[in-house]
Amino acid sequence: MINVIWLAMILIGVTIASADCLLDFVDGSILWSPTMEPLVNLTSGVFDSVKFAVTLAIGLVGIMSLWLGLMKIAEKSGLINIVAKAVKPVMIRLFPEVPPDHPAMGSIVMAIAASVLGLGNSATPLGLKAMQELQTLNKVKDTASNAMCMLMAMSTSSVTLIPATIIGIRAAANSTNASEIIAPVILATGISTTVAIIMTKILEKLPRFRYPDTGEESSLPENQQNPSQENA
């Protein structure tokens, strides 16, 4: 899936930029006007954005370390297990493959709580932590498990209580009631989370998305690491 989307985005983009180099579309008529500008812009755009990708990743180190450090304390002290126990009835339905007492459950709860509270860039490290816990349970390491897909879907659709950035933009533009969007956003994200959960549960059963049969544990790709093995 991601292979096709990735390739299609590149192909379509380069094709359109090339066409734009040769032709101009003005009021429904096509004019012949050769210029190299669209392709030149495309190239510099790619270079800028890959540079930004690395800057972004390096920028994550600080906040990532802060959260992973705190999470380690929460884990070793048993705090995460307390949190996980509190929401156990819901979690075992959403993540039936994860043993209820596994550290992954606590991490998932923390990750989802962070995105609900709108902790923004704190949600990412906690989500990654949860992914790594789930990877320790995953039998085919290069393939997403049902639980991983559920975590992904819930993280990208999660209920948002306070869309702080958006309220800020509205306030800056002199809105008479910048935060009037809070209730609709809570409602809309509630709907999208429901859809995410239902869709994940339906799609995971389809033959085309079937999880490969196990027996491949010994043939992991060479770059497999197991970052949370000390939790075992």
Added chain:
Amino acid sequence: MFETILNVISALAIPLIIVLIPLYGYRKGLKVYEVFTVGAKEGFDVALRIIPYLVAIFAAISIFRTSGAMQVLSWIMSPLTSLIGMPGDVLPLAFMRPLSGSGALGILSELVKTHGPDSTIGRMASIMMGSTETTFYVLAVYFGSVSVTNSRHAVPAALTADLAGIISAVVLTNVIFG
């Protein structure tokens, strides 16, 4: 009132967590400083591990955006979106949102500036922005960090959820503020 409570919660959440977790650990007899640094060390690994995935996804998104493919897509889809009551101006935001957070934020600021934050378009764009996520970024980072390349049904499920968020935003805006 509700709003004030939410604002207080969001301001307090992180400081409270930063205090309570180490305090709890200390009471349980943990060497909190040492344990923290052991966990924190992983932060560097994770950040390094996601770089290739971020580069791949950012390169493709950049090509798609700067080429004007986004506008072409919006133009093709516009007859469909007008059916559900979405003004054409909001459509580029709907397409940009799953791809690029900063791109979507740019479009939102632009829409709010041109049409006003309290216009239908301004409200719809704000609600839509709040109801959706930068799905492809999250996907690249989350799966990249554990070297998962076969994402199975994660993309269709997450995109359907985004679509549900977008449609809900349009309908709710038209119902509440229409």
